[in-house]
Amino acid sequence: MATAWRRHVARVAAGLNPLYAAGAVFLVVYAQVFANSYDQRVLAIAGIYALLVIGYQFVFGHAGALSLAQAAFFGLGAYVTALLATRLGWPFLVTFPASLGAAAALAALVALPVLRLESHYFALATLAIGQAALAAAVNWESLTGGSVGLGGVPPPSLFGFAIAPGTRMLVLIWGLVAIGGAVAWLLIRGPRGLAIRAAREAPMAAGAVGIDTGRMRFTLFVLGAAYGGGAGALHAHLLGVVSPEVLRLPVMVSCLAMTIIGGRTRVAGAIIGALLLVHLPEWFRFAERYGPLVYGLALLATIVVAPDGLTGAATRLRQFLWPESPPPPPEILPRAVGLFHAPAEIDLKVIELSKQFGGVAAVREVSFALRGGEIIGLIGPNGSGKTTILNLITGTERPDGGKIVLNGEDIAGWNPHRIARRGIGRAFQTPILVESMTALDNVALATHTAVTAGLSYPGRRLAAARAEAASLLGGLEIESSAMQRWAADLPHGVRRRVEIARALAARPRILVLDEPAAGLDEAERNALRTALRDLAAQGMALIVIEHDFHFLSGLASRLICLDAGQVIAQGTVEAVRRDKLVEAAFFGPTAGADGAP
Amino acid sequence: MRLIQTNVAMIALAAAIVLVHPASIGPAMAQTATIRIPVLVPLTGPLALEGTSQRNGAVMALSNPPAGVRLEYEVLDTGAAPETAVNALERALARGGVSVIVAPIFGAQMLAMLPIAAERRVPLITISGTAQLTEMGNPYVFRFFPNDSVAKNAHALYVVEALGKKRPAVLFQTTAYGQSGRQHLAANFARLGATVVFEEGLDINLKDFLPALIKAKQASADALVLQLHAAPTALLLRQAASMGLSLPIVAGSAMHQPTTAALLQPAERKGVCAESASSPVSSVDPAVERWVAAYRREFGAEPDDFALTQYDGVRMAIDAAVQGARGPEEMRAALASRSFQGLAMAYKSDGVGNMAHDAIIMCYDDQGRPRIDRRYPRLG
Numbered sequence: 001m002a003t004a005w006r007r008h009v010a011r012v013a014a015g016l017n018p019l020y021a022a023g024a025v026f027l028v029v030y031a032q033v034f035a036n037s038y039d040q041r042v043l044a045i046a047g048i049y050a051l052l053v054i055g056y057q058f059v060f061g062h063a064g065a066l067s068l069a070q071a072a073f074f075g076l077g078a079y080v081t082a083l084l085a086t087r088l089g090w091p092f093l094v095t096f097p098a099s100l101g102a103a104a105a106l107a108a109l110v111a112l113p114v115l116r117l118e119s120h121y122f123a124l125a126t127l128a129i130g131q132a133a134l135a136a137a138v139n140w141e142s143l144t145g146g147s148v149g150l151g152g153v154p155p156p157s158l159f160g161f162a163i164a165p166g167t168r169m170l171v172l173i174w175g176l177v178a179i180g181g182a183v184a185w186l187l188i189r190g191p192r193g194l195a196i197r198a199a200r201e202a203p204m205a206a207g208a209v210g211i212d213t214g215r216m217r218f219t220l221f222v223l224g225a226a227y228g229g230g231a232g233a234l235h236a237h238l239l240g241v242v243s244p245e246v247l248r249l250p251v252m253v254s255c256l257a258m259t260i261i262g263g264r265t266r267v268a269g270a271i272i273g274a275l276l277l278v279h280l281p282e283w284f285r286f287a288e289r290y291g292p293l294v295y296g297l298a299l300l301a302t303i304v305v306a307p308d309g310l311t312g313a314a315t316r317l318r319q320f321l322w323p324e325s326p327p328p329p330p331e332i333l334p335r336a337v338g339l340f341h342a343p344a345e346i347d348l349k350v351i352e353l354s355k356q357f358g359g360v361a362a363v364r365e366v367s368f369a370l371r372g373g374e375i376i377g378l379i380g381p382n383g384s385g386k387t388t389i390l391n392l393i394t395g396t397e398r399p400d401g402g403k404i405v406l407n408g409e410d411i412a413g414w415n416p417h418r419i420a421r422r423g424i425g426r427a428f429q430t431p432i433l434v435e436s437m438t439a440l441d442n443v444a445l446a447t448h449t450a451v452t453a454g455l456s457y458p459g460r461r462l463a464a465a466r467a468e469a470a471s472l473l474g475g476l477e478i479e480s481s482a483m484q485r486w487a488a489d490l491p492h493g494v495r496r497r498v499e500i501a502r503a504l505a506a507r508p509r510i511l512v513l514d515e516p517a518a519g520l521d522e523a524e525r526n527a528l529r530t531a532l533r534d535l536a537a538q539g540m541a542l543i544v545i546e547h548d549f550h551f552l553s554g555l556a557s558r559l560i561c562l563d564a565g566q567v568i569a570q571g572t573v574e575a576v577r578r579d580k581l582v583e584a585a586f587f588g589p590t591a592g593a594d595g596a597p
Numbered sequence: 598m599r600l601i602q603t604n605v606a607m608i609a610l611a612a613a614i615v616l617v618h619p620a621s622i623g624p625a626m627a628q629t630a631t632i633r634i635p636v637l638v639p640l641t642g643p644l645a646l647e648g649t650s651q652r653n654g655a656v657m658a659l660s661n662p663p664a665g666v667r668l669e670y671e672v673l674d675t676g677a678a679p680e681t682a683v684n685a686l687e688r689a690l691a692r693g694g695v696s697v698i699v700a701p702i703f704g705a706q707m708l709a710m711l712p713i714a715a716e717r718r719v720p721l722i723t724i725s726g727t728a729q730l731t732e733m734g735n736p737y738v739f740r741f742f743p744n745d746s747v748a749k750n751a752h753a754l755y756v757v758e759a760l761g762k763k764r765p766a767v768l769f770q771t772t773a774y775g776q777s778g779r780q781h782l783a784a785n786f787a788r789l790g791a792t793v794v795f796e797e798g799l800d801i802n803l804k805d806f807l808p809a810l811i812k813a814k815q816a817s818a819d820a821l822v823l824q825l826h827a828a829p830t831a832l833l834l835r836q837a838a839s840m841g842l843s844l845p846i847v848a849g850s851a852m853h854q855p856t857t858a859a860l861l862q863p864a865e866r867k868g869v870c871a872e873s874a875s876s877p878v879s880s881v882d883p884a885v886e887r888w889v890a891a892y893r894r895e896f897g898a899e900p901d902d903f904a905l906t907q908y909d910g911v912r913m914a915i916d917a918a919v920q921g922a923r924g925p926e927e928m929r930a931a932l933a934s935r936s937f938q939g940l941a942m943a944y945k946s947d948g949v950g951n952m953a954h955d956a957i958i959m960c961y962d963d964q965g966r967p968r969i970d971r972r973y974p975r976l977g
Contacts, residue, residue: 289674
């Protein structure tokens with residue numbers, strides 16, 4: 001166990017940017033040897049903001065949601081500590097968790113309505129939370145002391161030691177920053193980190209592999225609030241006073257600026273952003289009333305020079321100074337070798353499924369059944385309802401009528417991630433990948449629960465996930481060099497196969513593919529057809545939408561032809577090909593004998 | 598010859614030693630003490646206007662030291678947040694040698710600075726009106742501006758006794774200044790037998806005051822009492838004039854500021870009264886008139902009573918230094934025990950650090966010019 005930990009620590013140390021390591025050493029030496037009481041206080045405030053920003057990164061960076069409520073959680077934490085410490089005399093070991101808990105509880109309460117909103121509506125709603133908290137602090141004078149606030153908050157006391165502002169307070173605050181940073185770092189590493197990125201950058205794809213994006217946003221929002229509450233509690237102890245200023249917009253703007261300047265998603269970014277933005281006004285105090293102007297110009301210059309944050313700039317600098325060799329081929333774990341997983345019993349019944357879009361009936365009472373080992377081809381002219389049926393089965397759309405019964409359970413109207421977890425995987429008509437990830441990680445993210453269970457460290461879980469992903473991609477004849485390329489740089493044919501591999505990585509029992517052969521060359525089509533046949537041979541059920549009748553002819557065991565949302569024919573490929581209605585609707589009156597449209 | 602040369606050299610060396618050695622400094626120079634007084638005031642943020650007056654008043658006092666004292670000062674912006682003020686305080690203290698500190702007008706910032714001042718035993722001189730500051734048993738705070746228990750006493754007395762109004766409406770700002778003032782106004786009106794028929798807290802960013810004015814009128818108020826900051830006071834008075842409100846208006850100290858008056862036409866400020874500690878621009882005292890002229894020359898602006906009372910506060914500290922107070926503890930003892938005749942009034946601690954006990958009511962005449970209507974000495 002001890003050896004494993006040593007190995008883990010060594011791996012972490014090896015992955016650490018030398019610039020950050022040097023910076024950390026400098027900070028410790030500076031704080032201990034050179035800093036006077038003023039410098040220590042500024043460092044302490046920077047530590048508090050670092051904790052606030054690490055929390056905010058969960059929401060703004062990882063969930064990708066522009067929340068303007070982080071100052072409200074910060075202020076709430078400060079007021080809770082001030083009230084409990086001054087009026088009830090409760091100790092730090094009670095007030096600190098209480099501040100975290102109060103902020104998290106408020107976040108959980110408001111998250112349910114607010115997290116449903118998107119983009120600027122979410123930002124406005126969170127701004128309203130902040131304003132409501134500010135109004136309460138200002139006007140509830142009997143509790144909060146009104147605009148003057150609450151004074152006399154004592155320094156924290158731990159195990160009989162009073163932690164007065166100075167070295168002890170600095171150690172406490174930065175100790176909590178270290179713990180908070182380590183927790184955040186562990187949470188966002190590994191397959192979970194990939195899943196979080198997928199939920200942010202490609203939520204539809206994330207849902208299709210069983211990632212509950214709503215729950216993830218909720219968790220990140222509440223977690224971020226807890227960090228904010230903790231930072232507020234420390235702020236109350238350090239200053240000894242809490243006033244509505246902690247809830248005002250400048251705190252939120254500072255938090256946002258620190259996140260952007262430092263970097264949205266890295267713990268080091270939160271610390272660098274907080275250190276810089278807390279110190280900048282102090283450095284420019286000599287400018288008196290022109291200080292904010294100089295401060296603003298310095299910020300602007302930083303954003304121009306490092307648009308992806310200072311951590312992004314540090315990464316580039318590190319790459320320049322100590323160039324990294326290309327990553328080694330992914331390690332393949334023995335137990336992960338093998339392309340597909342034998343599915344359990346499958347019995348899918350689609351019963352009188354209907355969907356309206358306004359006045360248009362996209363799907364009208366469509367019924368069919370699917371069992372393990374079967375491949376159903378869905379055909380029909382454009383607008384006939386094929387993709388809508390797939391969307392209804394996979395939960396992207398909610399049906400207006402009918403049932404979708406999977407092994408005796410009606411899954412109609414379920415969220416996509418629930419359906420995916422029941423074993424229905426999907427590839428989209430236009431491949432949806434996380435463009436900022438490699439092909440390998442696009443597949444590995446789908447294994448965030450299954451393949452990694454029981455493996456302790458995020459790094460090891462990630463290695464196992466990548467090994468599984470490499471097996472799947474290799475099985476679809478994707479070369480290892482392509483696996484390491486960014487998704488945005490992949491050619492169309494590879495993107496399609498990466499998406500199919502991702503769907504397979506979630507270990508589906510039923511695979512739903514929307515025009516998987518579109519854009520593939522002949523060799524790629526043949527390889528894909530072979531792979532899909534193999535899946536069916538292993539007991540998996542497939543539904544494939546395809547316009548290429550030749551592709552389906554050699555693949556599907558049954559065809560269902562749709563027109564205007566209705567099933568007009570179903571049966572074997574030959575039977576459907578000869579159907580008069582199909583000829584009229586799909587192949588057209590001039591279709592040749594081979595059925596080409 | 599060689600001996601002479603040697604002797605001359607020795608004498609020159611001895612002279613040089615005598616000249617540079619501290620013990621050989623003449624009696625007049627030996628008494629020259631260096632007094633360090635950092636000026637920590639809000640130069641940015643919502644209280645920048647008041648903070649700038651504070652700065653100017655302090656700098657005027659510090660720029661003209663009397664004989665026997667050498668003054669060192671630096672001005673640090675405390676911004677809008679308590680933590681910025683505390684950082685400024687720590688920065689000033691870290692340089693060492695501080696005798697006394699000019700501290701911000703912003704009450705919440707003062708609250709955060711008080712424990713540090715007590716711990717480091719450095720007196721703070723401020724013009725913040727927040728009553729709580731001198732109610733916490735901290736011996737290191739000295740307020741050179743009438744606190745709310747003085748100013749709002751004068752405010753209420755004028756409304757009830759001078760104007761004979763018994764049904765005032767109170768509009769206050771939802772800030773430390775507004776809420777503290779409102780609390781003291783309510784207590785004083787109750788004591789004087791007046792009934793506040795309407796009161797409303799107004800956000801500092803509010804721009805439309807008509808709803809509040811209409812509600813005050815509908816409540817059958819016989820006077821309008823304001824406890825608002827400078828810009829909201831001006832905006833409310835303009836809207837009151839445009840709606841033809843005929844109620845007598847007695848505003849808070851923000852209305853005495855020339856910068857507030859400058860935002861209004863003479864007709865809009867005509868008849869409006871305001872509570873204040875002093876009104877330097879309406880004073881007929883020759884010493885104050887000279888000070889006002891010097892202030893105008895120095896800063897190109899009209900002085901208000903924040904500048905004047907802060908000037909007085911710093912002058913009292915300098916006077917204590919001249920009298921022999923050197924370190925912060927001696928300075929605290931001097932401020933706590935002595936009295937000082939300033940330009941605005943006489944200052945003397947009431948035992949908890951309140952130095953100012955006088956208030957005035959000034960009113961704008963038919964041409965919109967300020968004049969002192971009534972003085973309320975020794976209220977606190």
